[in-house]
Amino acid sequence: MKQAKNQFFRVKPPNPYKDSEALYPYLYLLFGAYLMQDYDLSGNTLEEIIACYKSRELTAETSKAAIQEVDDFISRHPNDLDEHFEELYGFNFGPELWGYTTASFFEYLKTLLAK
Secondary structure: OOOOOOOOOOOOOOOHHHHHHHHOHHHHHHHHHHOOOOHHHOOOOHHHHHHHHHHHHOOHHHHHHHHHHHHHHHHHOOOOHHHHHHHHHOOOOOHHHHOOOHHHHHHHHHHHHHO
């Protein structure tokens, strides 16, 4: 006897956030562990949070790699930067809530990472 197909079964769509781990490992860690709903565990300002991230996770060399990831992200999405950022990291972080656009946040992030 044949079993009826379950009409409600769907193939799980790919998780773009998980996919970002391979392309942008430093951003993946930043948005997954520091700039998320419990951000205040690492600081109360972006400066404090990024300083905490840097002190715990980065060296001078890997800080440069993290800056390169930001540049890569921007260059790969010149026409859909906001949309792609939202797709990957929007459930954890919204730059507009901190007074930034995606582009201005990335520029400020690069400045903080370079300090």
